[in-house]
Amino acid sequence: MAEKEEQVVRNKQVILNKYVEGFPKEEDMLVTSSASIKLKVPDGYGGILVKNLYLSCDAYQRILMTHIPNSAAVFGFYNIGSPLFGYGVAQVLDSGHPEFKQGDLVWGVTTWEEYSLLPTPENLVKILHTDVPLSSYAGILGMPGLTAYAGFYKVCNPKKGEKVFISAASSAVGQLVGQFAKLSGCYVVGSTGSKEKVELLKGKLGFDDAFNYKEEQDLEATLKRYFPQGIDIYFDNVGGKTLEAVLLNMRQFGRIAICGMVSQYNLDEQEGVKNLMQLVSGRIRMEGFNVIDHLPKYSEYLEYVLPYIRQGKIVSVEDIAQGLDSAPSGLVGLFTGRNVGKQLIHLSEPH
Amino acid sequence: MAEKEEQVVRNKQVILNKYVEGFPKEEDMLVTSSASIKLKVPDGYGGILVKNLYLSCDAYQRILMTHIPNSAAVFGFYNIGSPLFGYGVAQVLDSGHPEFKQGDLVWGVTTWEEYSLLPTPENLVKILHTDVPLSSYAGILGMPGLTAYAGFYKVCNPKKGEKVFISAASSAVGQLVGQFAKLSGCYVVGSTGSKEKVELLKGKLGFDDAFNYKEEQDLEATLKRYFPQGIDIYFDNVGGKTLEAVLLNMRQFGRIAICGMVSQYNLDEQEGVKNLMQLVSGRIRMEGFNVIDHLPKYSEYLEYVLPYIRQGKIVSVEDIAQGLDSAPSGLVGLFTGRNVGKQLIHLSEPH
Structure with missing residues (x-):
């Protein structure tokens, strides 16, 4: 595995290009391939390295794109030149955290890039039910x-x-x-x-x-x-x-x-x-x-909703775009109502 | 008592003179002595006849003085030529209702006049504690x-x-x-x-x-x-x-x-x-x-507040004007902040 430790790959990212005024535009973001990442967590790192599979486009992200300090932001703000963050589905490639191992599927807050180092995996939720589509964890199960x-x-x-x-x-x-x-x-x-x-x-x-x-x-x-x-x-x-x-x-x-x-x-x-x-x-x-504030109710929610999903009594309409290049237009489209149902960006399948 | 049954007296009233626009003015109301009332409930009447002792001036009454149908009014509206109504303290002079008798003191919704026939005394609260000032029942105890x-x-x-x-x-x-x-x-x-x-x-x-x-x-x-x-x-x-x-x-x-x-x-x-x-x-x-909606909690409230009042740990600042003639200015004064504390109109003492 020695050579794998050294594997460094290109890491495509969606970064904030400028602070947004009015309706967001695709040019407010930039898709860049200039970053690279080693496919191994650094020595002593307590977090995890993930490959992002699905990213979720959500209207609240608009609030994080404005430069005026705005107390309506509970998640902080995006920084110019840094990748956006948001909810998504990912797979663990390497872990420095005892509760996560390679291959685990998770959902939670990740960054808009192909691979992410996530320092606090405690905030992610492990995906235990895989008889439902993985995209669900960025939507109905997320x-x-x-x-x-x-x-x-x-x-x-x-x-x-x-x-x-x-x-x-x-x-x-x-x-x-x-x-x-x-x-x-x-x-x-x-x-x-x-x-x-x-x-x-x-x-x-x-x-x-x-x-x-x-x-x-x-x-x-x-x-x-x-x-x-x-x-x-x-x-x-x-x-x-x-x-x-x-x-x-x-x-x-x-x-x-x-x-x-x-x-x-x-x-x-x-x-x-x-x-x-x-x-x-x-x-x-x-x-x-x-x-x-309601994350502790997640398992209660799964118990409620999984049977309905399996019986086909609840459906979920998703609008899935392919690849990080389509992420800016996916996000922007929320504000003109272009999406029909939950807007997702599909990046990759799990291994 | 036969002659008392026939006793008819003048009944001074505060009536709505015109619908109010903007800030209410004294001229929007009229104090009139043209009405009279027999000091006896009519035969077969299930309500009570009261002498009003204190009237309460409250800001919500302004909402009832506007002619535009306004769904913010939960008490109905005042009619031009009819007396205003509002909360007050009164004494029963005659009763057609089994639960009320002559001399009882009550608080609740009454009309702005010297004597009122109140058809639904069930909605009034009987005053049982008289070691505190009677005016309290139009304020802290009302x-x-x-x-x-x-x-x-x-x-x-x-x-x-x-x-x-x-x-x-x-x-x-x-x-x-x-x-x-x-x-x-x-x-x-x-x-x-x-x-x-x-x-x-x-x-x-x-x-x-x-x-x-x-x-x-x-x-x-x-x-x-x-x-x-x-x-x-x-x-x-x-x-x-x-x-x-x-x-x-x-x-x-x-x-x-x-x-x-x-x-x-x-x-x-x-x-x-x-x-x-x-x-x-x-x-x-x-x-x-x-x-x-909270009237059922009134006895709970009395249990809470009466000891504090008796110990002097809660005080109530009242602004008491004398007589029905001062009622219009008392009500109008609420909107310029002229009153200091609870604005009351004192009409009479109990017998």
């Missing part, structure tokens, strides 16, 4: 899945028969919340950005109804049409004007889980949201949450 | 007291050592929340609208600190000065720009109880509130509540 589960079941506290509205409903998280809500006996309507996605929601994903928000002039009236008795639960992925219209359509004692506010990420200044007085008259709870 | 108790203990879920910020802190509810928070081992800062009230908060009411918001140019910076480590609990009575600044100063897992949004009541259109993305990054819960 961060988006746990986000949907924790946000819907732990924050929204749903009851059978309640009326649920989901924005960005065909997104990685939205499509799962909708399916969880249907399995819980709720009535579910989603908003999304194209006719094709409306059909996806009403067809394959089993939503009771769905609409294309781009075709609606008066969102308050639209929601009144879909929810004549009001909304019990709003799973908010977008914030802004949609939240404002939802507030006027909430039922008493309703709950709003705020998962993200993608409508605000590309603005210089956040929009003001009117109608917050509805919180008082309606005794409404509005709560932000972050999946990282 | 709706404002239970509002403060439920909002702080049930919605905010306080822990010892937490940092609490209260807006409109010298108001009926605010002054109690501050004292409850101190008794719970919290650090408490209040904002209010005059130097005199700042002194009241820091002196008599035992707040750790207080400031006059009218003297602050940059509320975000002001709050950072008073809460360098951030705010755990915000008890919101005002909404608007204050809420916007508070959101930038909340600690992770903070809670915001929305009791009211007095800054918005006199506006044609609600202001938009920025910085809601902080709810996500900070995992913050924001919740509106209404005292009427």
